[in-house]
Amino acid sequence: MKLSGNLGTAIVTGASSGIGKLFADRLAARGYDLVLVARREDRLRSIAADLQSRFSVRADVLVADLSEPAGVASVSDRISSDSSVSMLVNNAGYSTIKTLAQTPDEVIANMIALNITALTTLSKAAIVRFTERGAGTVVNVGSGAGFAPFPGIGIPVYASTKAYVFLLTKYLQNEVDGTGVSVRLVLPGAVVSEGWEVAGGAELEPLPDAIVMTTEDCVDAVMSGLDQGEPVIAPSLADLTLLEAYDSASGTLLQSMFSAQPATRYGLGK
Numbered sequence: 001m002k003l004s005g006n007l008g009t010a011i012v013t014g015a016s017s018g019i020g021k022l023f024a025d026r027l028a029a030r031g032y033d034l035v036l037v038a039r040r041e042d043r044l045r046s047i048a049a050d051l052q053s054r055f056s057v058r059a060d061v062l063v064a065d066l067s068e069p070a071g072v073a074s075v076s077d078r079i080s081s082d083s084s085v086s087m088l089v090n091n092a093g094y095s096t097i098k099t100l101a102q103t104p105d106e107v108i109a110n111m112i113a114l115n116i117t118a119l120t121t122l123s124k125a126a127i128v129r130f131t132e133r134g135a136g137t138v139v140n141v142g143s144g145a146g147f148a149p150f151p152g153i154g155i156p157v158y159a160s161t162k163a164y165v166f167l168l169t170k171y172l173q174n175e176v177d178g179t180g181v182s183v184r185l186v187l188p189g190a191v192v193s194e195g196w197e198v199a200g201g202a203e204l205e206p207l208p209d210a211i212v213m214t215t216e217d218c219v220d221a222v223m224s225g226l227d228q229g230e231p232v233i234a235p236s237l238a239d240l241t242l243l244e245a246y247d248s249a250s251g252t253l254l255q256s257m258f259s260a261q262p263a264t265r266y267g268l269g270k
């Protein structure tokens with residue numbers, strides 16, 4: 001049953017599986033109409049039909065390869081032209097568990113195109129549109145892996161794309177301050193999804209159960225974080241003071257990085 005008719009439309013990228021599919025489900029349950037974006041049309045159509053029948057919302061399918069400029073443009077156009085769009089969930093992304101030396105050049109380019117370029121371009125389209133209207137929400141999915149090199153796991157390109165998502169989203173939160181637009185950063189830890197197959201397939205050692213969250217718990221925690229107004233939503237992070245300490249230390253470091261004088265340890269004697 002549709003709960004509300006005026007929440008508008010949420011565009012969810014990467015809605016054909018995993019976290020994005022659950023986002024679509026939970027947003028539809030709240031009464032959002034949806035635009036489901038991914039490459040696998042058959043899956044999107046079946047998810048759209050299911051959401052429409054269970055929640056009486058409208059669920060459109062937008063098939064797009066977001067590693068290609070044309071695919072990004074098709075979603076951007078929808079954001080700009082559809083005045084009902086009130087939320088963008090930038091969720092599509094993937095990883096490969098390889099050292100940089102092992103990562104094929106085309107995978108490097110493709111992953112950066114999807115995880116960085118598409119997310120950035122779609123964030124811009126949404127912020128421009130939402131700011132004109134003075135309302136709207138952008139949700140960017142980063143990763144806990146974007147904070148530091150993960151011991152024993154080679155994900156240099158993936159982790160670095162997620163570090164980018166972290167900093168970009170922090171900038172965007174400043175950019176929209178006072179406009180009525182909300183930009184949220186989601187930082188999942190390890191979550192059960194097909195993404196792990198995409199990242200490495202069957203040869204991967206399974207992670208310990210104790211550190212892997214279900215997709216349902218992850219997205220339900222994110223929905224709660226959205227409701228609570230958290231700018232940074234980290235479903236697995238029990239101790240929020242760690243994030244606060246990180247923010248504080250990075251702000252102090254930023255202020256300390258700029259001086260005309262070389263640091264004394266370099267021995268330039270000025």
Ligand SMILES: NC(=O)c1ccc[n+]([C@@H]2O[C@H](COP(=O)([O-])OP(=O)(O)OC[C@H]3O[C@@H](n4cnc5c(N)ncnc54)[C@H](OP(=O)(O)O)[C@@H]3O)[C@@H](O)[C@H]2O)c1
Binds near residue numbers: 142
């Ligand atoms: N699972 C985790 O442990 C974890 C942890 C931290 C962050 N995350 C992040 O969470 C997000 C969702 O990941 P997931 O774990 O749910 O993985 P997933 O189940 O593999 O889902 C990835 C989604 O992205 C879509 N996608 C991939 N390439 C695309 C492209 N070129 N164009 C358009 N859509 C594309 C896929 O659909 P099609 O294949 O149909 O295009 C799929 O719907 C990602 O940004 C990921 O980095 C995941």
